Amino acid sequence: MNSSKTASVHHEPVIRWTGLRKTVTSLVFLMAGAGHLVLAPSVQAAEEPWRTELRGAITPDRAWWDLDHYHLDIDVDVDTKTISGTNTMRYKVLSDGQRLQVELQAPMMFMRAEQNGKRLKVIKKDYSYFIYPDGEQKVGETYEIKMIFEGTPIIPNNPPWDAGITWTTDSSGKPFIANSNQDQGASVWWPNKDHGYDEPDSGMDISVEVPDDLMDVSNGQLVKVEEHKDRGTKTWHWRMKNPPNNYGVNLSIGDYVHFSEKYEGEDGTLDMDYYVLRENLDKAKTHFADARRTIEAFEHWFGPYPFYEDGFKLVEVPYLGMEHQSAVTYGNKYLMGYKGRDLSDTGWGLKWDFIIIHETGHEWFANNITAKDIADLWIHESFTNYSEGLYTEYHFGKEAGAEYVRGTRLGISNDKPIIGQYGRHEKGSKDMYPKGGNMLHTIRQLVDCDDLWRSILRGLNKTFHNQTVTSAEIESYMNDRSPVELGKVFDQYLRYDRVPTLEYYFKEGTLLVRWTDVVPGFDMPVKAVVNGAEVWLKPTENWAAVSFEQPASTLAVDPDFYVRSSNILGN
Numbered sequence: 001m002n003s004s005k006t007a008s009v010h011h012e013p014v015i016r017w018t019g020l021r022k023t024v025t026s027l028v029f030l031m032a033g034a035g036h037l038v039l040a041p042s043v044q045a046a047e048e049p050w051r052t053e054l055r056g057a058i059t060p061d062r063a064w065w066d067l068d069h070y071h072l073d074i075d076v077d078v079d080t081k082t083i084s085g086t087n088t089m090r091y092k093v094l095s096d097g098q099r100l101q102v103e104l105q106a107p108m109m110f111m112r113a114e115q116n117g118k119r120l121k122v123i124k125k126d127y128s129y130f131i132y133p134d135g136e137q138k139v140g141e142t143y144e145i146k147m148i149f150e151g152t153p154i155i156p157n158n159p160p161w162d163a164g165i166t167w168t169t170d171s172s173g174k175p176f177i178a179n180s181n182q183d184q185g186a187s188v189w190w191p192n193k194d195h196g197y198d199e200p201d202s203g204m205d206i207s208v209e210v211p212d213d214l215m216d217v218s219n220g221q222l223v224k225v226e227e228h229k230d231r232g233t234k235t236w237h238w239r240m241k242n243p244p245n246n247y248g249v250n251l252s253i254g255d256y257v258h259f260s261e262k263y264e265g266e267d268g269t270l271d272m273d274y275y276v277l278r279e280n281l282d283k284a285k286t287h288f289a290d291a292r293r294t295i296e297a298f299e300h301w302f303g304p305y306p307f308y309e310d311g312f313k314l315v316e317v318p319y320l321g322m323e324h325q326s327a328v329t330y331g332n333k334y335l336m337g338y339k340g341r342d343l344s345d346t347g348w349g350l351k352w353d354f355i356i357i358h359e360t361g362h363e364w365f366a367n368n369i370t371a372k373d374i375a376d377l378w379i380h381e382s383f384t385n386y387s388e389g390l391y392t393e394y395h396f397g398k399e400a401g402a403e404y405v406r407g408t409r410l411g412i413s414n415d416k417p418i419i420g421q422y423g424r425h426e427k428g429s430k431d432m433y434p435k436g437g438n439m440l441h442t443i444r445q446l447v448d449c450d451d452l453w454r455s456i457l458r459g460l461n462k463t464f465h466n467q468t469v470t471s472a473e474i475e476s477y478m479n480d481r482s483p484v485e486l487g488k489v490f491d492q493y494l495r496y497d498r499v500p501t502l503e504y505y506f507k508e509g510t511l512l513v514r515w516t517d518v519v520p521g522f523d524m525p526v527k528a529v530v531n532g533a534e535v536w537l538k539p540t541e542n543w544a545a546v547s548f549e550q551p552a553s554t555l556a557v558d559p560d561f562y563v564r565s566s567n568i569l570g571n
Contacts, residue, residue, distance in 0.1 A: 064097030344407025382436020509551025
């Protein structure tokens with residue numbers, strides 16, 4: 001990186017909002033750039049400054065143009081831990097607009113933007129950049145802008161939960177490098193339209209130049225390797241034909257060795273490629289058998305693997321792992337379970353490698369079906385958490401899968417709703433994993449037909465293939481195909497922080513029941529065993545009597561429903 005370069009970017013007035021608090025205690029007026037005014041507010045510091053309306057909303061400067069393609073072309077300097085290069089962005093004009101909004105987070109530097117060989121005007125506001133294109137942008141036409149950038153990306157303290165580029169070495173001292181950036185976004189290391197609602201419809205090309213004794217593994221299929229003997233480097237060219245979500249774009253660099261297999265799946269022959277550190281080749285050849293078993297199980301439940309054209313890769317990285325599209329990253333140290341432990345405490349979670357199964361499940365829910373707003377991240381995490389139980393069921397039986405799902409309730413805190421605040425890049429509770437998975441398991445009981453349930457899961461991936469969606473769309477699809485009304489069920493588990501409680505008591509042989517700790521109008525049916533016989537109860541928020549041929553004296557709720565029950569009289 002040449003530090004003498006000057007970025008041709010001006011600044012707009014900025015006020016940084018912190019959560020719902022917008023208390024500005026003082027404003028200092030400064031002059032910057034070419035006469036542009038900067039407001040430097042003194043505000044309460046945001047705990048997570050990337051969560052703002054500017055970042056989270058579909059702003060007018062985003063809405064008028066649609067992504068078609070990215071070509072990310074970068075040079076990775078492993079000695080200085082810097083990245084430099086370009087992202088050429090192709091887009092289609094949907095309506096009239098004056099400027100395009102993209103993001104790049106400090107300490108990365110947006111140097112300039114070019115179109116038709118001309119340098120463009122760029123205005124900076126926070127870490128958003130507003131690019132003024134060259135000339136008229138005609139509706140229906142397609143254009144390209146090249147963004148030039150460089151810098152030293154954030155080094156995360158705790159990847160993959162902290163975003164950035166991890167720079168480490170393998171046991172031989174060779175560089176071992178990878179990105180992770182789900183929450184903060186891909187703009188921590190490359191400039192892009194950093195919002196979940198829009199993906200490049202024609203896919204993406206990724207070109208990464210690294211020292212010639214290393215390999216880069218990115219998304220999609222390897223197109224070619226270009227050698228530069230004069231500078232001792234190689235450029236690895238990768239191509240994705242399917243549209244990626246931007247946080248799923250992958251950079252993995254190391255002294256990799258490669259092995260592969262072919263899988264005859266529902267849509268033909270799937271290339272399954274594995275890239276691991278040289279020192280781990282032998283153990284990987286055995287341990288990664290879970291990948292093939294996972295594709296088999298999830299094609300059964302969810303339909304064809306979504307990205308046959310791009311193949312499937314499992315890539316070793318120096319952090320736990322992530323759902324990078326068609327290039328799932330792996331760092332579970334070749335252990336069964338989650339870092340060697342069973343998150344369900346049932347024993348079933350030690351029958352398989354958690355990271356292989358969970359992150360591969362995201363190929364269907366996160367990469368194929370992607371939430372428009374991070375507030376709806378349950379679409380990614382709840383279905384994928386539930387997929388762990390489905391994998392267990394496919395290979396070990398239905399009761400094994402149910403036991404696993406029920407066991408994951410140990411991780412539920414019921415601290416706040418699963419759905420976050422829309423338009424602010426703000427996700428909800430971490431309960432979106434186990435509580436969301438148990439919500440889906442509960443809905444399966446309500447559907448009460450395994451063939452229909454499987455058709456709903458497969459139908460979701462077919463109907464919304466390669467699409468960005470809202471929670472409302474997913475809820476509507478499932479509700480339309482369910483024999484039981486699910487509206488209040490979704491409200492209860494996604495938008496409320498309490499577990500439904502079935503209160504009951506016996507009076508003169510009659511059972512009285514009602515729901516408490518529920519959203520208004522909650523009337524979910526529930527299966528129970530009364531006097532040793534299985535029955536369906538239909539409680540509401542009001543007490544209702546249920547009579548039986550024989551006097552009622554015992555009740556046990558089906559454990560596959562994620563609810564609580566309480567005999568309020570203890571009788």
